[in-house]
Amino acid sequence: DAGVIQSPRHEVTEMGQEVTLRCKPISGHNSLFWYRQTMMRGLELLIYFNNNVPIDDSGMPEDRFSAKMPNASFSTLKIQPSEPRDSAVYFCASSFHGTGELFFGEGSRLTVL
Amino acid sequence: GENVEQHPSTLSVQEGDSAVIKCTYSDSASNYFPWYKQELGKRPQLIIDIRSNVGEKKDQRIAVTLNKTAKHFSLHITETQPEDSAVYFCAASITGNQFYFGTGTSLTVIP
Numbered sequence: 001d002a003g004v005i006q007s008p009r010h011e012v013t014e015m016g017q018e019v020t021l022r023c024k025p026i027s028g029h030n031s032l033f034w035y036r037q038t039m040m041r042g043l044e045l046l047i048y049f050n051n052n053v054p055i056d057d058s059g060m061p062e063d064r065f066s067a068k069m070p071n072a073s074f075s076t077l078k079i080q081p082s083e084p085r086d087s088a089v090y091f092c093a094s095s096f097h098g099t100g101e102l103f104f105g106e107g108s109r110l111t112v113l
Numbered sequence: 114g115e116n117v118e119q120h121p122s123t124l125s126v127q128e129g130d131s132a133v134i135k136c137t138y139s140d141s142a143s144n145y146f147p148w149y150k151q152e153l154g155k156r157p158q159l160i161i162d163i164r165s166n167v168g169e170k171k172d173q174r175i176a177v178t179l180n181k182t183a184k185h186f187s188l189h190i191t192e193t194q195p196e197d198s199a200v201y202f203c204a205a206s207i208t209g210n211q212f213y214f215g216t217g218t219s220l221t222v223i224p
Contacts, residue, residue, distance in 0.1 A: 031210065033212070035214075041216070042202070042214060042215065042216035042217050043157070043202060043214040043217075045211065045212065045213065045214075048210070048211055050210070055210075055211075056211055058114070091156065091157070097210065100145050100147065100162060100164075100206070101147065101159050101162070102147070102149075102157075102159070102212055104156040104157050104158070105156060106155075106156050107156060
């Protein structure tokens, strides 16, 4: 398996623009997580899906953030409108529910000017 | 929700010395405690984990200890090498769901 695949790896955009980050989890994994990493706050859990259903989105910072998982092999994290404080590395991770190990993607580095 | 605290935030050791990183957690229901290593510009990767029915686990130069009563767990790296330099994250989880991470420890091993 190729592991968790995220795109784009780097995104530079201007304030106010819409940003869409994409994730393909490892085949067979049924839990998917979106994390945001910054120097100040470390790894923050944004949202967690189990069997494509959002279980906990309490970490989503505000209404500008939304996440979807239309099927078991694809998820998106959307920011609209983007702001400079959204600049961070966004990681997607997947696991087989209840087994423990999280497998991370390479991350998407977002810069909002 | 769970709150995981990690100390120290930075740690420098001489090559060959030991390094210890400590974490505390708040939710007594947490029962799975993994440690991740993140090299510069790369993804976090699991290096060792421990479950609540075990007090200690070793894998070559790495060991993790867990004290459920005190709600703390620690990572021990012995005979450190320059390639151990990275950021280390602890995490707490309930049955492998909703992993909550500490803020990370930047370890530098000085040759």
